[in-house]
Amino acid sequence: MLSAFLKLLRARDAIAAVEFAFIAPVMILMFFGSVELTMAVDCNTRVASVSSTAADLVAQETTVSPTDMSNVFAALNAIIYPYPTNTAQIVISSIVDAGNSTAKVAWSDAQNGTPRTVNSVVTVPTGLIVSGSGSSVILAEITYSYASPTTQVLAGTISMKSSFYSRPRRSLTVTHTY
Helix, strand or coil, X not given: CHHHHHHHHHCCCCHHHHHHHHHHHHHHHHHHHHHHHHHHHHHHHHHHHHHXXXXXXXXXXXXXXXXXXXXXXXXXXXXXXXXXXXXEEEEEEEEEECCCCCEEEEEEEEECCCCCCCCCEECCCCCCCCCCCCCEEXXXXXXXXXXXXXXXXXXXXXXXXXEEEECCCCCCCCEECC
């Protein structure tokens, strides 16, 4: 390797410089492209982790308060770090069985977004809530707008989304005090 480098330095004809001029931009582009792809995949993994962690944290409780939800959102922001958290729209909702194979929102809380409307009907995957059981699930949804200098120039902002359902562990439902 060292001998090849020394040979390149000794070359007096411009062939080496021309080859380098052709190859260097491609290599630099490949390097920055791989770095950008790695960062985007890492951010997408963090978005998925936030949704599952949010649902899991709330599902461990029987009752949550505004302070509890504030602490949950702070923990979720720590997962997203080092990416900016101001573009992360996180919505955590309790979806309850309303009978007749219908699921409705019991309560919802959000960060940087709008919570779901209480008593609005939600479509839940089959078998997650058994009709007539009085059970519920916690639904955590995140929408993240990923932007880096490279994606802003080439593709604009990339929207990443993830949602996760979790059943309450210590009761049939998780209630929210206000």
